[in-house]
Structures are given as structure tokens and as C-alpha cells.
Amino acid sequence: MKKIYYLWMSALLSALTFISCDGFLDMQPGNSGNAEGAIVTAADAQVAINGVMSAMTSSSYYGRNLFMYGDAKGGDLTIYSAGRGLDAFYTFNHTPNSGSYSGFWSRGYYCILQVNSLLNNIKKQEEEGSIEDFTSAKGQALTLRALFYFDLVRLYGLPYNYNKTSYGVPNITEPLTIEAQPTRATVEENYRQILQDLSDGATFLSESKSRQNGYVGYYANIALQARVKLYMEDYDGALSAAKEIIESGEYSLYKPEEWVTSWSKQFGSESIFELGITTEESDLGTSSLGFYLMRYKQVKNAMGWFLASDYYLNRLGEDEKDVRWGIMDNDEYWVDNKVERKGACYKYMGGTSLPGDGKATNTAVNIKIIRLSELYLIAAEAALHSTKPDAGAAVAAGYLNEIRKRALQLEPATATTITDDMILDERSKELFGEGQRFFDMLRMNKTIEFNDDFQDVPVSHREKTIDRTYGKIVLPISQDEINANPALKSQQNEGYK
Numbered sequence: 450m451k452k453i454y455y456l457w458m459s460a461l462l463s464a465l466t467f468i469s470c471d472g473f474l475d476m477q478p479g480n481s482g483n484a485e486g487a488i489v490t491a492a493d494a495q496v497a498i499n500g501v502m503s504a505m506t507s508s509s510y511y512g513r514n515l516f517m518y519g520d521a522k523g524g525d526l527t528i529y530s531a532g533r534g535l536d537a538f539y540t541f542n543h544t545p546n547s548g549s550y551s552g553f554w555s556r557g558y559y560c561i562l563q564v565n566s567l568l569n570n571i572k573k574q575e576e577e578g579s580i581e582d583f584t585s586a587k588g589q590a591l592t593l594r595a596l597f598y599f600d601l602v603r604l605y606g607l608p609y610n611y612n613k614t615s616y617g618v619p620n621i622t623e624p625l626t627i628e629a630q631p632t633r634a635t636v637e638e639n640y641r642q643i644l645q646d647l648s649d650g651a652t653f654l655s656e657s658k659s660r661q662n663g664y665v666g667y668y669a670n671i672a673l674q675a676r677v678k679l680y681m682e683d684y685d686g687a688l689s690a691a692k693e694i695i696e697s698g699e700y701s702l703y704k705p706e707e708w709v710t711s712w713s714k715q716f717g718s719e720s721i722f723e724l725g726i727t728t729e730e731s732d733l734g735t736s737s738l739g740f741y742l743m744r745y746k747q748v749k750n751a752m753g754w755f756l757a758s759d760y761y762l763n764r765l766g767e768d769e770k771d772v773r774w775g776i777m778d779n780d781e782y783w784v785d786n787k788v789e790r791k792g793a794c795y796k797y798m799g800g801t802s803l804p805g806d807g808k809a810t811n812t813a814v815n816i817k818i819i820r821l822s823e824l825y826l827i828a829a830e831a832a833l834h835s836t837k838p839d840a841g842a843a844v845a846a847g848y849l850n851e852i853r854k855r856a857l858q859l860e861p862a863t864a865t866t867i868t869d870d871m872i873l874d875e876r877s878k879e880l881f882g883e884g885q886r887f888f889d890m891l892r893m894n895k896t897i898e899f900n901d902d903f904q905d906v907p908v909s910h911r912e913k914t915i916d917r918t919y920g921k922i923v924l925p926i927s928q929d930e931i932n933a934n935p936a937l938k939s940q941q942n943e944g945y946k
Contacts, residue, residue, distance in 0.1 A: 488570035489579075494586035497567045498665075501593055504560050506724055506731040509552030511816050513738045514538075515600065516884035517755065518550075522922075523886025525877055527758040527900035529781050531907075534754055535741070539899070541911040541921045545945055551927035554618075557601045561621060564594045569624050588653030589665040592673065594622075595646035596818075599677055602639040604924050605942065608891045609681050611917055613637040616940050630936040640681060647674050660699050662716040668694050669722035672819040675827045680892055688831035688840060691824045694721065695848075700821040705855050709775030712814075713799035715806050719821040732813035739797030739812050742882060745781035747793075748803075753781040756792035757881070758900035765878050768856035773878055776800060782903075794882045822879050825851050830872045842867055852879055869893065891917045920944025 488494050506512040514535070520526045521538035528539050537548040567590050571583045598618070606617035617639035619631040634642075647670055654667040661669070675690035694700065701718045703711050711717045715725075726732055734740070735750045745753025757765075757777065765771055778801045780792035795801045797814045805811030825848045833845035843864040850861045852875055862871060873893060877886055890897050898914045911919065925945035931937050 519884030525761040526755040545925045545928040549927040591646040591650035606636040684831040684834040691828035721819040724816040737812040742794040744793040768858040771856040
């Protein structure tokens, strides 16, 4: 995979040139001119990790596309007009040569190979007798690598509980040689590597369990374990991980009246892991996530790319006073037809008045990757299916009701009324715009219906409804990647052969 190899060659040097995010260490490496000797001190290692996290804020990854992908393909977003950008996320118009969105693959492996270089350099320093304490750096790096592989295997591999023996992505945990042509591992092998990295990472990070704003701390690792184990239907493991965070006392849920304004704050009481976005380095401006979800022409160059679907709005509308309406506002349909339709989302502009989150520009809003509310929802689903004696439907309802308090007119769930669908609906309402819906629908084996009748946009690359048997629920391996590594040619995803 020569393309990935070349990325590795420049990975660490590139990482060291990134400007660190707010709250991050901003230190120069001991020897930034030589990748093999760049990591000498623990401070050097932290600079490299900061660079990895800065790379994650690319528009091809957490800066925009991953979250847009999850909600557009999951049916919670729709498009009002074609040709504005990222249409293929909604229409599924992907081929190996066009619309492959290979940035997911290249950016994911770019980050992985930076981590691999970092870990390799730390190992050399330790073998040479360094007295530096690299414990935290190793824990952060392993946790991040697990996250990158989790994202990649969801994008390119079938759901674990659907076909774990199918192709995932190449497992690369060491720097590559120029001759290397790694092939795809299975989904199960990817998940095994993810769990190993998380387990090892947690051990290193457990020395300090306090909150780590702007860093990958112990609880970010445990939260990711809960998410991964839920996808694997390891309900006992997911519940244990979620409970550890909920009961730690390090984080607290927002009161209903606090929820809307929480989006205008950095590192709030629910934030377990968020990426710092700076105005100088990672602010994507008119290409940002917030800009893609705001109303058409509300400000100059705003195109109203994606809107909430009718299905999502109906779900949220189960309670007209649900506090989560507070980050929604009128969209392009309202502009054209003067009929109120609150389909524009302002989570990533800090709120409907566009306050941002305290920086010079209102598009430089931190990306919240894992929040406490998700852990309550994981705990609810896991408790409903867990075999643990401290689980069950009543326990599940208790966790779910903590989030349903954001819609006070809804009847609380009980042991007799709680269902998977109720939890799934609450995940949609709470995590809207955070890229979870598509993957939730796939792992839960649900049919996804698209709001194609909302607008006059021809969709010829999929039906109005799909399920996980549809051949294009995963992305194609791009032809450029196959050209660089012919070993992947025979391993192209079935829907693209």
C-alpha cells in the first residue's frame, strides 16, 4: 500500500507542524527535523498527539464529513436541492472512481500511521534507557488508534453483528516498509485489535482518572469501550463501562434548561472527549459542520446543504416543548414557502443566534465526540439486554428517563413500556447531527426510510428504503488506493465489483 506508506513517511513531521488546540501543550519537539529522533521527551510525544488530534479536525473526518455521513445516510437528514455538496451521502452515489470519499480512508490511515510512528519511537526511547515517563502518551495513542479503526471498520466493513467474517480494513500496527501491500483483515479481527488497544490504553491512562479537557483521558477510553461493546452486542461489557463513567462523579448531565446553552460552551459537564477547534488552524469556516447545517443564505455563502428530515422532526415533535428544539431553526423550505419548518441545526454554531463557543469566529466550535448523554443511552440499551443481576428493564428505564427529561411532556419509560425502539428514538433526538444514526440503524437491523418526497431531487442510486442487505451500506475502496496496492483489488466491497 505505497500510498499509505508515503503518508507514514511524512506523518510524524506533519504532526509536529500542527498548531496545538486550545488547552493543549504547545511545545517544540526535541528534534523536529528527523522523524526517527523526533520523540525524545514526553513533551515531544504530547506535541505529536496534539498533531494527530488536529489532523482529526479535517473536513474529511471529524471536522465535518463523518457526522454528515452518519445522519444523511441514516435518514435523519435530507437535501432540499441537489448539487450543493456531499449529495452522495444522501443518494449513495458512490463508485471506486467517483464519489468514493477516499478522504475517510486516507485521513484515517494518516492518523493511524502517525500513532504507529509515535509508538515505535517511544519504544526505541524506552529500549535505549530513557527515563522519560511516556505512560500517558502511550495510553492516548492506543485509545486514538482504536477510535480510528472503529471508524474505518464501520465505514468499510459490514456491521459486526451482521457478518463479522466479512472484510474490514487492513490492520496496521507497525510502520510499513516500501514493499508492504497489506490486505484487509476481517471485521472480527479489526474489533479484536480495537479492544486490545483500548484495554492496553486504559491500563496506561488509569494512573490519572481525573477529567482531561482537550486530551484523551481515561474516561474517554472507557466511553469508547462502552460504544464499541454495544456494537458487538457485548451488553454486559457495555453496561459496566457506561456505569463506571456515570457513577464516577466526574461528569454530570445538563439540566433541561442548560442543554441549549451547553452548545456555546467548551468542555462542559457532559463532555468526555471533544476536539478543540481553533480560529488559527482548524476553523473550516464556510466548509465547517455548522455551516453545512445552518439555513440557506442566513449569512453570506450559506447554502443550506442539509436539513432535518420530516421523520426526524416528527420524532422530536412528540413533545413540542422538548428543549432540543432550541438548537433548531427555520430552514430553506420556510424561506421559499413561508411555512414554518425547523429543519436547520445550530449545534455547531453555538446556537441559533450564532454565538459560537467563545472564540473569534462562530464556526470554530469544538467537536464533541463522546458525551455523557450517550453513555446513559448506552446504559439503557445494554441494561435492557444484559444478563447482569443489577440490570433489567426497570434499570434500563431509569437510565433512559434521565435523558427523556429533556422532553418533560413525554411519559417516563417504565419496565413494561421500554423497548429498543424507544431507546433508538431517543438516541436520534439526543445525538442528531453527531453522526450516529446510520450506524445505529444498521446494527439494530432497521429499515432506513429517506425523505425523498420532501424535495424534487431525483435519487436513482438507491430505493426510498434500504436495510443492511443493501450492497452499498459501506463505501468502496477507491481506485487510487487499489492502484497503489493491487493486493486490494480482489477485496473490493461486493456492491462495487
